[in-house]
Structures are given as C-alpha cells and as structure tokens.
Amino acid sequence: MKAQRPRLAVWKFASCDGCQLSLLDCEDELLTLAGAIEIANFPEASSLILDGPYDLSLVEGSITTAHDAERIQMVRQQSKFLVTIGACATAGGIQALRNFADVDDYIAAVYASPKYISTLATSTPISAHIAVDYELRGCPINKAQLIEVISAYLAGRKPSIAAHSVCIECKQRGAVCVMVQGTPCLGPVTHAGCGAICPSFRRGCYGCYGPMETPNTAALACEWQVLGATPRDIARVFSTFNAAAEAFRKESKAHGG
Amino acid sequence: MADKTTKTIRVDYLARVEGEGALDLEISDGRVVSAELRIFEPPRFFEAFLRGRGYAELPDIVARICGICPIAYQMSAVHAIENAFGVKVDGQLRALRRLIYCGEWIESHALHVVMLHAPDFLGFPDGIRMARDHGEAVRNTLTLKKAGNELMRVVGGREIHPVNVKAGGFHRVPTRSELAPVAESLARARDLAIGMVRWVATFPFPDFEQDYEFVALRHPDEYPLNEGRLVSSRDIDIDIADFETEFEERHVAHSTALHSLVKRRGAYLVGPLARYALNFDRLPASVRELAREVGLDSVCRNPFKSIIVRGLELVFACDEALRLIAAYEPPDLAAVPIEPRAGTGFGCTEAPRGICWHRYDFQADGSIERARIVPPTSQNQPTIEADLAAVATTVLDQPDDVIRHRCEQTIRNYDPCISCATHFLKLTVRRT
Numbered sequence: 001m002k003a004q005r006p007r008l009a010v011w012k013f014a015s016c017d018g019c020q021l022s023l024l025d026c027e028d029e030l031l032t033l034a035g036a037i038e039i040a041n042f043p044e045a046s047s048l049i050l051d052g053p054y055d056l057s058l059v060e061g062s063i064t065t066a067h068d069a070e071r072i073q074m075v076r077q078q079s080k081f082l083v084t085i086g087a088c089a090t091a092g093g094i095q096a097l098r099n100f101a102d103v104d105d106y107i108a109a110v111y112a113s114p115k116y117i118s119t120l121a122t123s124t125p126i127s128a129h130i131a132v133d134y135e136l137r138g139c140p141i142n143k144a145q146l147i148e149v150i151s152a153y154l155a156g157r158k159p160s161i162a163a164h165s166v167c168i169e170c171k172q173r174g175a176v177c178v179m180v181q182g183t184p185c186l187g188p189v190t191h192a193g194c195g196a197i198c199p200s201f202r203r204g205c206y207g208c209y210g211p212m213e214t215p216n217t218a219a220l221a222c223e224w225q226v227l228g229a230t231p232r233d234i235a236r237v238f239s240t241f242n243a244a245a246e247a248f249r250k251e252s253k254a255h256g257g
Numbered sequence: 258m259a260d261k262t263t264k265t266i267r268v269d270y271l272a273r274v275e276g277e278g279a280l281d282l283e284i285s286d287g288r289v290v291s292a293e294l295r296i297f298e299p300p301r302f303f304e305a306f307l308r309g310r311g312y313a314e315l316p317d318i319v320a321r322i323c324g325i326c327p328i329a330y331q332m333s334a335v336h337a338i339e340n341a342f343g344v345k346v347d348g349q350l351r352a353l354r355r356l357i358y359c360g361e362w363i364e365s366h367a368l369h370v371v372m373l374h375a376p377d378f379l380g381f382p383d384g385i386r387m388a389r390d391h392g393e394a395v396r397n398t399l400t401l402k403k404a405g406n407e408l409m410r411v412v413g414g415r416e417i418h419p420v421n422v423k424a425g426g427f428h429r430v431p432t433r434s435e436l437a438p439v440a441e442s443l444a445r446a447r448d449l450a451i452g453m454v455r456w457v458a459t460f461p462f463p464d465f466e467q468d469y470e471f472v473a474l475r476h477p478d479e480y481p482l483n484e485g486r487l488v489s490s491r492d493i494d495i496d497i498a499d500f501e502t503e504f505e506e507r508h509v510a511h512s513t514a515l516h517s518l519v520k521r522r523g524a525y526l527v528g529p530l531a532r533y534a535l536n537f538d539r540l541p542a543s544v545r546e547l548a549r550e551v552g553l554d555s556v557c558r559n560p561f562k563s564i565i566v567r568g569l570e571l572v573f574a575c576d577e578a579l580r581l582i583a584a585y586e587p588p589d590l591a592a593v594p595i596e597p598r599a600g601t602g603f604g605c606t607e608a609p610r611g612i613c614w615h616r617y618d619f620q621a622d623g624s625i626e627r628a629r630i631v632p633p634t635s636q637n638q639p640t641i642e643a644d645l646a647a648v649a650t651t652v653l654d655q656p657d658d659v660i661r662h663r664c665e666q667t668i669r670n671y672d673p674c675i676s677c678a679t680h681f682l683k684l685t686v687r688r689t
Contacts (some may be wrong), residue, residue, distance in 0.1 A: 013299075014298075014299045014301055015324075016321050016322060016323050016324040017323065017324045017325060018321075018323075018324020018325070018327070018417040018418060019324065019417075021324050021325060021368075021417060022417065024368060024372060025364075025402075025406060025416055025417070027399040027400070027402055027403040027406070028399075028403070030385065030399065031385065031388055031392075031395070031396070031399075034385045034388075039383070039385060042383075045372060045373075045383050045384070045385070046382050046383030046385070046386070047376075047382045047383065047665070048382030048383065048386070064299045064300075064301075065299045068299065093301075093321075094301070094303075094306070094318065094321050095301040095302065097302075097306040098302060098305075098306070101305075101306070105305070106302040106305035106306065107300075107302070107305075109302070109304060109305040109308065110300065110302055110303075110304045110305050111300070117300060119299060119300055123301075139321065139418065140324060140415075140417040140418055143416075194415070197414045197415055197420050198414070198420050198428075200414070201414050201420055201421045201427075201428045201429045202428050202429040202591075203420065203421075203423075203428040203429075206317060206420075208418070233311075236310065236311060236314060240314070240317070240318065241321065
C-alpha cells in the first residue's frame, strides 16, 4: 500500500517573500519534491488550499501585528513539525529596526494618515511566540539548505546544517581572506550557510545569516577599527537584517547604535 | 433591510500573488458597486528606517523590500545615488547592469508565466499540478527561469538579494569565462522562450480591452531597463526627476490606501503592457515578428494577454543578455569612485512589474535624510480595481465561483507584487 505523502504548508508573515521563493527557485528539484510531499497549503504558488493539520510547516516572516500574533498560534496548532525560514522569522528581520525606535515616528514618516495603520511597536521572531522545531537562517535562506531540511524531515533525521562561522566556508571554498587585504568583514561572527558569497565577490560579509553561536563581536569590532571603520560604521553594520539578534544588537549599541 | 439583489463576493486570501491581499466585490441591482483589492501586507517602514543610514548601505537594504525583484530596487537606488553625487556609470559597467537586470526579468517573468498565470487559463490550481498534463511546457519554463537565476548568480552572487551591486558599479566584475556557460544556457532559454510565446498565445483569452494610460520609461535606442524619460500614451514626456509634478499618491474617499494617480487624470498602468506599447519600435526585429506571428499588434489593451507580452519580453531579455555577453570586455575598474555630497537624487528603472521610482535626500556625508520609494504594484492598484469592476460586469449573470475566479485572474494579470508595495494599506470594506 502506498503511504500517504506528508502534507506541506508554507506560511507568510512580515517579509519580502524571498525565502518562500527559494522553494520555487529549486527548478531542478521542484517537481520531484512535489512527488514526495503534498503541497497542501502554499498560497504564493497554488490556489488550492487544503485544510490542516499539516505534517511540515515552513514559516516565513516576523510578527508585527496583533492579528499575526494570533495567526501564528493557529499555525502552530495545525503543524506537526514547524520550521522557520529566514532572518525575518528567526530574528525579526530588518523591520525589527522599529524595536529600537519610536514606531509612531516611523508610521508618520511613511504614511500621511497614521491613525489607519495598525502595527505592533516591535517585530519579533516566530520563536518569541510559539515553540519552533527547527530554524533555518539567512536573508535569504540558501535553497540547498532548504532542500536539506525538507529531505531530512522526509527521512526522519536531523538536518545536516553547519553552525560554524562564514570564515570556515571561506576556507572551504579557498577564498582569500578579505580582512587581511584591508576590507572589514563580519565573517568571523556570522553564521555559516551562504557559502561565503561576499568574500568571493571581494567584499566583506555583512552578516545576513545572523550571529553564529557565541560570537566574539567585541574583538571583531576592534579589528574593524584598526582597518579604519568608525563607530558609526560598526553600529550600522550590526543593525541590518538580524538587528534584533541579541549578539548583534549588543555590539551595535556599544558603538552608539 | 437587506436588499435581496445585493451580494458580496469575497476572496479572503489571494493565491499565486507575491504577498498578502484579498478582494471584495459588491454587486447591487445587477451592477458592480464596488471592487476592492484589500492588502493586508503588514507595513515594514523602509522609508522610515532608511533615514540616517549611509548611501553605501542602500543597495543591500532596499533589495529586502522584495525577494522577487531585488535588482529593481538596487538599480533604482544606485542610479539615484549617482544622480545625487554627479557620477556617470558608462561602458561595460552600464552594460553589466543591464545584463543582471535581464536575469531578473527572465526569472521573474518565467515564474509568473508558468507558475502563477498560465494555470488560470488551463484550469489548474498551480503550475506544479499543471505539470501532470503539461509537463514539457512546465519543465521548459523552469529551465528558462533557471537560466535567469544563473545569470543573477554569476553576476550578482546569488538569485535572491544579490550581493555584488554597489553605487558606482560592482564589487567585482565577472570574467569572460565565467559568463560563457551562462551564454549557453541563455541561448537554449531563448529558444524555449520562443516556444513558450507560441504556447501561451493559444490560451483562451476573454474578449476584454481597456483604454489604459500606459506609463513607462523610453530610451532613445534601447528597450528600457535602467534609463530613459518617463512617457505615457497620452501626453506625459518628462525627466524622472519631475515624477512628483505629474503623479501623486492620494487618499481615496472611505479608503486608507494611497493610490498612485496621474494628477490631471487618474489611474494609469505600468508594467509589460505599458513598456511594450510605448517601446514596440525598440524591440529587436525578431521579437516584433514573433509578436505579429502570434497575432499581437504593437499595442495590446487586453490585460489577460499580458502573459504573451511577458513571453515576448522574455525572448527580448534572453536576446539582450546574449548580445551584452558577446560584447563584454571586463572593465579595468569594478566601480566608478563615489564622493558623497549633499543633494537629492532620483532613480527610476523598469522592474518586471513596471517602473520603480526612488528619491533620496542626502546629507553631505552621504547619509540619507529622506527616502521615497514608489513601487510598481501600488501604481497599478487603481487600474486593477477599475479592471475588476469592468471584468465583473461582463460575468454578472454567472455563478459566484465563476465571478470569483475571473476576478482573481484579473488581479493576477498584473503579477502584483504586494510585498513590494510599501504604500499599500488595508482598504476599508465599502466605498461609494
């Protein structure tokens, strides 16, 4: 008897859609994947929405509205295994910059009639609201890693995703360190996963995969200053796509951010 | 008292669009009294948090407005920076920018044609399930999409949020040998795109035309991507810096949405139909011939046929990318040096969905004082709503499901990228 295929749902909260697009960007694997898993609820790709519960849920985006704070609870209830994908879902995304500002000032800066805007004062990761079974980092996520997470789920094993820094990926790809050439780089404190793209394009890593485990951001900030970076440069670079991740927030703040 | 002839059709979650939206249509006494595209994409406040950031950070940050068209945001931003600081990027660096933009058009258009739009015409809920009956067409279009993504990856570093674009040019320029395999993929993609145009042209199209005011860039020699004057099918012909004198974002009565309008007239249309109508003579002869072969005139006013026009732009983008790669010589410098100064800069480029207009006020050190970003989808919103009312009128006697489906299809004609639309707000339910 043919076993029923696991059912997949893809959910969107505040985001740019890029991480769920990664799934559609798997041009070679997409049709094979659709044979192994039933796409039950993926509104960006299909108008056929099947009712839950779902075996695997991929969640993109951060929580920025009261409505979404309720919706994520419903998503958790309907999901057996829930994976958050991308910097918005795992760290709040760049929209979390509001957490350190006056959200009313933000609203007034963009919209002429602030009273119509309903938004929370913060952008928070999914894990601040519900239990999350796995977190996949990146802005955007790496589609090969996404395939690995889904494959591991289907095989009932743990995903093989490295937790070291981007530095290791640079070594693996044989890229010359950009810092020794005088370019400030966040690679030493940034979670691996992208494959060290920026150094291979002769620029410093800008931290879009967020902090690695126990990063020594203070030591790196000193190195940056030796290379001529100003406190403002350092405050800014730690305040982007993972601005609300604790290690990055702390370092940004230490330099006036 | 409830009027028995009044009914409301709702679609609570629009599928196959990038972002979150919903539709309310109200029909009373046999006519459409309101058609509303509600957007509940939560605001992310890019224009607010850009204040105080450095110009060099801009391309990386604005890319995150949209994962489907990050290059559009990066290109409008770098052109605005260079405009403000008096820098001109020319020669092969300019060509490389056109090249990476072709990659974005290819991946974005191919995605929309096969995954989001074609299923409407062939009666499937999505491209994946459509592949059971149209496997070859789906696989071919995915191959085409992959070629676009390959181009993005080689020139930009990755498909989504490329890392290589900077003010003045690039961090590193590709070698000729890096581009050679891309050219092979593109040559095959070009053939597949031609086949795709012939395929989509056979779809059943509703007999529906609207008298749009088309708005697009127009360049003296090229089909527009990064540069040109802003022109319309009526009488607009302006420098991009004058956008705010002709166009405005206005609050509509009983609505909280900012609608982009031509101040003197009202709704207008950006995107493939507009580019095509205003720049048909700038397409290569082979693409013009293909258009004629599949029965398309030099102007197309049927929004359902935008799928054919996207197909033609796909052929163009493959052609153009091949031409640029063939003529490519790596420049000595990857970027023109930039010296910030106080001032205002404008950028306007053709995102796959239409013009993406940016204005930044910079301080002397290059920090951003004020930012204004007008994405394509918010510009099309009044036109989408007008189309919805007109389309619904033609199927009023049909069951609700038919009306609902036709309305959803009408919205998908525009490939609306709701995540982009930083100015989209939630609309009130009722409008008179």
